[in-house]
Amino acid sequence: MLYIDSIRKGIVIDHIKVGCGFKIFKYLKLDKADFTVALIMNAPSKKYGRKDMIKIENTINIDLRMLGFIDPNITVNIIENEKITEKINLSLPTRVENIIKCKNPRCITSSERYIMHRFILIDEEKGIYKCEYCDHIYSWEG
Amino acid sequence: MSKVKHLIDPQDISLDEINELIQLGEEISNNPERYNNVCNGKILGTLFYEPSTRTRLSFESAMIRLGGQVIGFSEIGSSSIMKGESIPDTVRTIGSYVDIIAMRHPKEGAPKYASYFSPVPLINAGDGGHQHPTQTLTDLITIHKVKGGFSNLTIGFCGDLKFGRTVHSLIKAMSRYTNISFILISPNELKVPNYIKTEILDKNNLKYIEVEKLEDLIQELDILYMTRVQKERFFNEADYIRLKDSYILDKSKMELAKKDLIVLHPLPRVNEISYEVDKDPRACYFMQVKYGMYARMALISKLLEVM
Ligand SMILES: [Zn+2]
Numbered sequence: 001m002l003y004i005d006s007i008r009k010g011i012v013i014d015h016i017k018v019g020c021g022f023k024i025f026k027y028l029k030l031d032k033a034d035f036t037v038a039l040i041m042n043a044p045s046k047k048y049g050r051k052d053m054i055k056i057e058n059t060i061n062i063d064l065r066m067l068g069f070i071d072p073n074i075t076v077n078i079i080e081n082e083k084i085t086e087k088i089n090l091s092l093p094t095r096v097e098n099i100i101k102c103k104n105p106r107c108i109t110s111s112e113r114y115i116m117h118r119f120i121l122i123d124e125e126k127g128i129y130k131c132e133y134c135d136h137i138y139s140w141e142g
Numbered sequence: 143m144s145k146v147k148h149l150i151d152p153q154d155i156s157l158d159e160i161n162e163l164i165q166l167g168e169e170i171s172n173n174p175e176r177y178n179n180v181c182n183g184k185i186l187g188t189l190f191y192e193p194s195t196r197t198r199l200s201f202e203s204a205m206i207r208l209g210g211q212v213i214g215f216s217e218i219g220s221s222s223i224m225k226g227e228s229i230p231d232t233v234r235t236i237g238s239y240v241d242i243i244a245m246r247h248p249k250e251g252a253p254k255y256a257s258y259f260s261p262v263p264l265i266n267a268g269d270g271g272h273q274h275p276t277q278t279l280t281d282l283i284t285i286h287k288v289k290g291g292f293s294n295l296t297i298g299f300c301g302d303l304k305f306g307r308t309v310h311s312l313i314k315a316m317s318r319y320t321n322i323s324f325i326l327i328s329p330n331e332l333k334v335p336n337y338i339k340t341e342i343l344d345k346n347n348l349k350y351i352e353v354e355k356l357e358d359l360i361q362e363l364d365i366l367y368m369t370r371v372q373k374e375r376f377f378n379e380a381d382y383i384r385l386k387d388s389y390i391l392d393k394s395k396m397e398l399a400k401k402d403l404i405v406l407h408p409l410p411r412v413n414e415i416s417y418e419v420d421k422d423p424r425a426c427y428f429m430q431v432k433y434g435m436y437a438r439m440a441l442i443s444k445l446l447e448v449m
Contacts (some may be wrong), residue, residue, distance in 0.1 A: 098285055106270045108249040112229055115255060133251025 007036075011062065012077040012084075013054040018042060019073055021052025022132045027070070027099070028062065030054065065093035072127075096129060104136035148257040148264045152275040152311045157318055159444075162284065165285045166449060167433065167440035174207065177439065178449045181210030187240035188214030189232065189256075190267070191247040196409070197267050197276075200431075201244045205437035208448075210221055213240065230259040237261040242446055263445035271307055277408055278311045278435035279441065286364060287433060288404050288426055292319040300327040300356050301369035301389055301414060303334040308408045309369060310338055317342050323349035325359050329385050331377050355388040359398045366391070368407045368414055368427075394418040396424065406430055 016024060021041050030037045036057035045051035067074055068090035078086035096119040102109045109115050109131070119129040119138050129138040149155065155163070170177050190198050193216050202212045236243060243260060245253045246267040253266035253273075268274045289295065297316060299309050303326055304438040313334070316322050324343065326334050333352060343350050347394045353359055360366065371389050377383040391405065392412075396419055407415060409426040419425050443449040 035149070043185075104250065106250045106272075108229075108251040108255050111249055112195075112252075112255065114230075131251065133254050134249075134270075135251075137417060 010057045014051035101133040109135040147175040167436040171436045179209040181208035184210040185240040187243045189245040190216040284430045284433045292322045296362045297365045298325040298363040301371045304332040311349040
């Protein structure tokens with residue numbers, strides 16, 4: 001396996017579904033970071049076979065609810081002195097703001113300039129969201 | 143400041159509030175002159191981003207009959223001040239001139255977005271194919287007036303049940319009452335969407351049947367709610383030819399129906415109700431138009447808290 005230094009103090013985002021790592025990397029704007037970050041793709045995983053992973057050598061504020069929306073199976077480990085001091089399990093957020101856009105071409109979000117794209121969780125089990133304005137159902141598949 | 147109350151979605155108002163509105167609407171219809179001063183000094187702003195003359199005139203006449211006045215615009219092209227302005231800015235501006243707003247917009251969700259910024263009560267007067275709560279209120283008041291209540295009724299919906307927002311929200315509204323059954327009459331391609339069946343009909347254990355031809359079960363109905371079916375909605379010509387006449391309500395079909403049936407239609411009609419039916423006392427769609435105005439009078443006076 002590719003060797004990546006363990007981090008002294010920071011955050012490890014683990015068990016990311018393969019292919020989602022880059023999306024999260026971009027969402028957290030880590031491509032613009034001035035501290036050490038690593039994006040590991042297709043790492044072996046006991047749980048899922050393969051996974052993506054992000055290591056951040058810094059204490060940054062991460063929007064955990066939004067990570068939960070991208071994938072609730074992600075775990076977030078907080079590292080102090082090279083040890084995991086906290087393991088955070090994610091859940092689906094009740095609302096999702098400005099991450100995804102409503103796909104209904106008749107929705108007001110398609111024409112108002114400053115409107116916030118906002119989705120509300122309507123079915124926790126199935127992870128179904130609807131647009132707050134037009135009620136259009138959101139699905140990852142499109 | 144107390145929270146401003148809006149009407150955006152028919153689900154925004156509780157069963158109790160609907161009953162209050164129905165009662166008030168009926169009272170107004172019985173003694174309209176008693177209410178012609180209650181909105182003295184109040185102004186309604188009609189923000190119609192797309193023209194809908196009937197709905198706008200219904201709101202305007204409602205406000206004027208309550209003693210209030212009306213300002214507004216009826217298409218964005220004619221109101222250069224509004225061009226390119228965001229909805230929040232427009233609503234905040236107009237909201238400082240008027241006491242209540244009725245908004246029609248071609249985009250779905252626009253009135254909801256507007257309501258977050260409106261300093262005064264805002265009524266959704268139709269947003270694209272999404273919601274039209276005052277039409278539902280109109281339908282309910284008419285049914286209540288003619289049938290005397292909402293229980294023990296068999297309601298037929300006929301026509302385009304897939305895209306008809308008025309159908310969806312009336313099914314939702316009626317499903318809250320006791321012993322209601324539905325007969326859903328439409329071509330196969332234009333059936334009621336599945337979410338209506340699972341989330342409303344099945345969830346509330348309501349009886350419903352889906353059929354293709356109006357004459358098959360018209361004799362069972364207490365209420366027949368007609369909607370338009372356009373030729374272009376059919377997926378193939380053969381189905382259209384096979385079924386086109388079965389969605390036109392005419393004298394011969396009316397002969398099969400109960401003596402106390404009522405026929406409703408959100409209007410405008412094209413050819414789905416032939417003119418010979420207009421003279422039939424069971425045809426209630428023009429009465430429905432009048433109740434639409436009373437419904438809006440009741441709603442405006444409740445939202446302005448003058449009643
Ligand atoms: Zn939307």
